[in-house]
Amino acid sequence: MEDIGLSIYQSAWYSFPRKLTRNVIFILMQSLIVILPSMELHMGCTDVEQNITCLTIICCGLLGMLKMGWFRIYAKNLIDNYNSALNDYLTIKNTKERDIMRTHAFIGRFLCCSMLGFSYFGCVIYGVTPFFYNPDNRINITNRDTILKYPIPSRCVLEYFNVPTGMYKISCLVQAVILTIAATANFGNDGLFLNITLHVCGQINILRIHFINFDVSSPQIYDRFNALILRHQNLITLARELADLISFVLLIELFIISILLCITGFQFIFALKVNNTVMIGKSLMALSLFLIQLTLYSFIGNYLKSEMEEIGLSIYQSAWYSFPKKLTRNVIFILMQTKSPVMLQAGNYIVINLSTYVNILKTSFSYLSVLRIIVGV
Secondary structure, X not given: OOOHHHHHHHHHHHOOOOOXXXXXXXXXXHHXXXXXXXXXXXXXXXXXXXXXXXXXXXXXXHHHHHHHHHHHXXXXXXXXXXXXXXXXXXXXXXXXXXXXXXXXXXXXXXXXXXXXXXXXXXXHHHHHHHHHHOHHHOOOOXXXXXXXXXXXXXXXXXXXXXXXXXXXXXXXHHHXXXXXXXXXXXXXXXXXXXXXXXXXXXXXHHHHHHHHOOOOOOOOHHHHHHHHHHHHHHHHHHHHHHHHHHHHHHHHHHHHHHHHHHHHHHHHHHHHHHOOHHHHHHHHHHHHHHHHHHHHHHHHHHHHHHHHHHHHHHHHOOOXXXXXXXXXXXXHHHHHHHOOOOOOEEXXXXXXXXXXXXXXXXXXXXXXXXXXXXXXX
């Protein structure tokens, strides 16, 4: 039977966008989700609720376009990591080590499917919401006084381009598909990145076991220990490539999520006050998606950092005191390396871990409280 973990990475590898034209087509399709609400805002045809919806959709579209373009520019970093993952599944035969790899692959697959499933559910919510604004779930397209609602606020834009109101349902369906594509670009790329980051964490975990169980009494002690050192250097290189790839994206994403947490949080509180069920559902869905993104990056970033740091602890737990003097000096260098571990950083200066996660939440909710008091909600 084909190995489950290997099939996961093979499928991810073959589905990886390697052609520039494919990326350009997808970016152009995603640009619609930015252009339509931007034009709608410019035309001044939206109310406060739609303004927030436009801002949220624009930000999500920009993040999707940024990730598609950025992952294409730094494609080599992902290719190196996925080549290494394929090689790991082909070469590692130890049952315990393969169980560790399968566990991390399962977690990555579960996170990816959960994010995409939840985001698709959000697209469905946005897609069916316009029909709840009309009595008896019917659209009277012959009534000129009827204000049509769309999944992406774009009524004035479509009227400007003379799109007939008779195509209302088709327009809603097309916009729902555009939302789904944008969600795939945003959360799908997150799943791709977090999946391979978890694999690197699993390999570091395996390396820690090798250091702890290093047998001093066996022959060729120098060659075996040098092989572990080379593996450590290789994992540091792979982790640093991932950190360099995501650094700028995380900086933009943290900035956008921090702002949108305040805005959508305020919208949610206001919706509860006026008892607007549709607004409650949409704002709660947006809040949940932003928090999921922030939570996953924070937890996995913290996990990568802790695994890198615990390499030093694993060496300390080994029989290092029985090593020859030359190997003891190498141990010192490894311990020094673990003092400055590779971490996921936003803009190369904001460490993405649980502490940063808590600080972002505290700051966002503090601004939200001030905004609520000022407006008097």
